[in-house]
Amino acid sequence: MERRQFISGLGYGLLSLGLAGCGLRFSGKSADPEEKRGATDNKQTAAPAAGVYDRGKLIVAEGTDPNSLIEKGFKALGGIAALVRSGATVVIKPNFSVPRKPEEAATTNPLLVAAVVKQCLAAGAKTVKVIDYPFSSPPVCLVNSGIKAAVEAAGGRAFAINAPNFYTQVDMGGKILKDVLFSKDVLEADVFINFPILKHHNATKLTLGLKNMMGLVWDRGYFHRTDLLQGIAELAAFRRPHLTILDATKGITGNGPVGPGPIRAWNQVVFGVDPVAVDAYGATLFGLKPAEIGYVPLAAQLGAGELELQKLTVVKV
Amino acid sequence: MRSKQGSSWRYMLQLISVVAFVMLLASLSYPPGRENWLLQWASRLDPWLLLSQLRWQQAVPAWVWLPLLTVTATLLWGRVFCGWLCPLGAMLMWTDKIGKAAFKNMSPVRVQILRTVQPIRYYWLLVLLIVFALGSNWVIFLTPFALFSHELARVLQGYMPWLLIGIMAGTLLFSRLWCSVLCPTGVLLSLAARLRLFGYRIAGNCVYCEQCASACSVGAASVDTAVAQAGCLACGDCHRVCPAKAISWQHRWPSGKDSRLVPADGGAAAKRQGSRRQFLKAAGAVALAAAFWEKTVGAAEPVLRPPGSLPAPDFTAVCNRCGRCIQVCPGKALQPMPITDGLTNFATPYIIPRQSRCDLCLSCQEVCPTGAIVQVPLDKVRMGRAILDKSRCIAWEENKLCFICGEQCPVLAITGDEYHRPTILLDKCAGCGSCENACPVAGEAAIRVLPQ
Numbered sequence: 001m002e003r004r005q006f007i008s009g010l011g012y013g014l015l016s017l018g019l020a021g022c023g024l025r026f027s028g029k030s031a032d033p034e035e036k037r038g039a040t041d042n043k044q045t046a047a048p049a050a051g052v053y054d055r056g057k058l059i060v061a062e063g064t065d066p067n068s069l070i071e072k073g074f075k076a077l078g079g080i081a082a083l084v085r086s087g088a089t090v091v092i093k094p095n096f097s098v099p100r101k102p103e104e105a106a107t108t109n110p111l112l113v114a115a116v117v118k119q120c121l122a123a124g125a126k127t128v129k130v131i132d133y134p135f136s137s138p139p140v141c142l143v144n145s146g147i148k149a150a151v152e153a154a155g156g157r158a159f160a161i162n163a164p165n166f167y168t169q170v171d172m173g174g175k176i177l178k179d180v181l182f183s184k185d186v187l188e189a190d191v192f193i194n195f196p197i198l199k200h201h202n203a204t205k206l207t208l209g210l211k212n213m214m215g216l217v218w219d220r221g222y223f224h225r226t227d228l229l230q231g232i233a234e235l236a237a238f239r240r241p242h243l244t245i246l247d248a249t250k251g252i253t254g255n256g257p258v259g260p261g262p263i264r265a266w267n268q269v270v271f272g273v274d275p276v277a278v279d280a281y282g283a284t285l286f287g288l289k290p291a292e293i294g295y296v297p298l299a300a301q302l303g304a305g306e307l308e309l310q311k312l313t314v315v316k317v
Numbered sequence: 318m319r320s321k322q323g324s325s326w327r328y329m330l331q332l333i334s335v336v337a338f339v340m341l342l343a344s345l346s347y348p349p350g351r352e353n354w355l356l357q358w359a360s361r362l363d364p365w366l367l368l369s370q371l372r373w374q375q376a377v378p379a380w381v382w383l384p385l386l387t388v389t390a391t392l393l394w395g396r397v398f399c400g401w402l403c404p405l406g407a408m409l410m411w412t413d414k415i416g417k418a419a420f421k422n423m424s425p426v427r428v429q430i431l432r433t434v435q436p437i438r439y440y441w442l443l444v445l446l447i448v449f450a451l452g453s454n455w456v457i458f459l460t461p462f463a464l465f466s467h468e469l470a471r472v473l474q475g476y477m478p479w480l481l482i483g484i485m486a487g488t489l490l491f492s493r494l495w496c497s498v499l500c501p502t503g504v505l506l507s508l509a510a511r512l513r514l515f516g517y518r519i520a521g522n523c524v525y526c527e528q529c530a531s532a533c534s535v536g537a538a539s540v541d542t543a544v545a546q547a548g549c550l551a552c553g554d555c556h557r558v559c560p561a562k563a564i565s566w567q568h569r570w571p572s573g574k575d576s577r578l579v580p581a582d583g584g585a586a587a588k589r590q591g592s593r594r595q596f597l598k599a600a601g602a603v604a605l606a607a608a609f610w611e612k613t614v615g616a617a618e619p620v621l622r623p624p625g626s627l628p629a630p631d632f633t634a635v636c637n638r639c640g641r642c643i644q645v646c647p648g649k650a651l652q653p654m655p656i657t658d659g660l661t662n663f664a665t666p667y668i669i670p671r672q673s674r675c676d677l678c679l680s681c682q683e684v685c686p687t688g689a690i691v692q693v694p695l696d697k698v699r700m701g702r703a704i705l706d707k708s709r710c711i712a713w714e715e716n717k718l719c720f721i722c723g724e725q726c727p728v729l730a731i732t733g734d735e736y737h738r739p740t741i742l743l744d745k746c747a748g749c750g751s752c753e754n755a756c757p758v759a760g761e762a763a764i765r766v767l768p769q
């Protein structure tokens with residue numbers, strides 16, 4: 001018995017050493033020279049990407065073919081090259097939080113994600129990481145959602161950030177969000193694309209871009225314990241993605257977020273720099289007013305974006 | 318099987334068997350694929366698994382031909398399964414070779430011990446059969462595929478395979494005592510091998526050097542009777558070491574003509590005494606079996622079992638502790654129960670939902686070779702049932718918009734009212750533990766999943 005404990009103790013010891021190693025790797029002070037060079041290069045070439053596209057514009061691509069939806073969208077935005085510079089590290093955060101199949105419309109369409117991965121790599125990205133922190137175990141979600149297969153076929157890396165070593169403590173300076181463990185991958189990315197699916201959510205009515213960001217936080221229980229809506233809004237104010245792409249091709253309109261539920265197709269993909277505006281538009285697809293999605297007006301109040309759709313230009317392509 | 322070539326074929330097969338088994342088990346992961354099929358096929362070669370299936374499921378499985386293949390092979394050539402195919406047997410064969418080289422001078426003692434202990438074999442089989450019939454699983458746990466699987470799974474999970482180490486240490490000193498006396502499959506096949514058609518025997522110019530006896534790793538080479546005994550693994554070591562080339566592979570029936578050295582009959586009195594002793598031994602075996610059974614069947618605290626598990630006492634009786642479900646479980650929800658939970662439960666899979674939830678992927682059903690986890694469809698899975706302690710629930714007590722249990726329940730068994738206060742729909746609850754796992758209340762969850 002003691003020996004067994006000893007062995008497992010040894011295992012934990014090694015594990016924590018490993019974690020410490022990862023910590024070093026992720027903190028940017030990497031021992032790996034190649035990685036280091038890459039990182040510094042990026043800082044010079046792929047300068048702050050935020051705001052490269054027009055903030056006041058929403059691009060709505062309509063259709064059913066994943067590749068052309070993504071192509072059209074980026075073209076209307078002004079081309080992906082403006083966002084993704086050569087050598088950049090891109091992090092994409094789709095929603096694969098539940099073990100559902102693509103046809104069950106509860107996770108971001110894997111073909112859309114793969115299309116974005118392809119575009120990023122074609123634009124010269126060094127790596128494209130596709131991450132989420134799913135409810136169920138990573139293998140089940142990554143496999144069932146089709147994300148792993150599609151992303152890897154496109155040349156990206158898909159993985160779940162379901163261990164503490166993927167997070168680092170940041171001071172969010174919010175009313176309820178103060179010291180929060182937030183995704184290192186996102187913090188260190190040159191380009192961060194939030195890629196939610198539009199679907200029903202039984203506690204917050206809808207899950208959209210702002211809600212999708214919760215998958216980048218280690219302790220989600222804290223949000224539920226304190227104030228879910230305020231937490232989501234403060235998170236939105238802390239870190240805005242460079243781009244939000246909303247998969248509104250189809251989604252469940254009931255039994256969300258897990259499903260299965262009734263499915264509705266909109267055959268749209270929405271691109272926007274302003275995360276609040278994208279969510280506000282998503283709400284209207286559901287026949288709801290943006291102000292009805294509790295966290296959306298809260299986020300707008302905190303200055304995370306624009307709630308009034310009439311102040312934006314919606315470009316359909 | 319006579320030539321050198323025969324033995325290199327055997328080494329090759331054994332090597333493949335061990336390497337394949339280790340690799341297949343290590344690659345067993347979600348979603349289970351071809352590796353699982355191969356493991357299932359291998360396990361089902363063991364006739365004990367068929368016995369277990371007949372005992373608990375009372376139906377002849379479609380794979381019945383696999384164990385029958387083993388039995389047929391045994392009836393023809395003796396324990397070729399043990400000597401040529403069994404991965405644990407292969408491990409022990411190498412261990413024994415090392416042992417023999419390292420402790421050369423122990424050879425006579427080794428032969429002596431093997432010979433002395435061997436008669437216990439069928440009494441042990443009796444113990445096993447009684448324990449098995451009464452409803453305990455220890456028998457199946459000790460069969461090679463289960464045992465080796467269990468120990469490998471332990472290694473893969475970062476634990477020490479103490480049992481395997483123990484058996485290998487024993488083999489270093491006493492040769493393949495495990496294979497010849499203790500292994501349930503080995504003893505069962507020894508019984509069948511008594512009827513075998515072919516075998517090694519001494520034909521002619523034996524010089525009584527007894528080299529065959531000390532080479533034999535299971536104490537089956539017998540100079541007295543000139544015929545290899547039932548325990549023979551058909552490895553051919555005796556044939557190879559015989560300086561007089563007196564041992565050969567032959568038809569065993571009709572016997573008569575070559576068994577020239579059958580020991581003289583000791584008379585009727587000795588026979589009667591012998592049968593009384595036999596009776597006493599058998600009675601002892603029954604008593605031992607009963608004691609074992611007491612120890613291993615006692616009721617245990619109910620726990621959450623994998624989705625589709627047989628109901629309580631049957632589950633521990635059928636599960637052979639191979640650990641494949643634990644190995645394949647993508648969320649690491651299944652854990653082996655520690656020995657401190659009693660022999661009945663030891664190493665059977667269970668779930669502690671506060672630590673890890675079951676994803677209801679049902680891979681464990683696919684990999685379970687014994688039928689302890691039945692292939693039950695998702696909507697029929699009832700591992701446990703959730704109960705809500707409203708006084709601890711922050712939605713009910715503090716009006717929080719929490720509802721994380723309802724948000725994450727994979728089978729939609731939790732509904733919320735207008736204030737998002739959860740209520741459990743028991744008829745839908747699969748008992749996977751997602752709610753208990755996700756509940757953000759500090760310490761014990763406000764919603765808990767109790768075993769059925």
Ligand code: SF4
Pocket residue numbers: 635636637638639640641642643664665666684685686687688689690
């Ligand atoms: S339940 Fe099945 S797979 Fe799991 S340890 Fe028992 S026999 Fe092996």
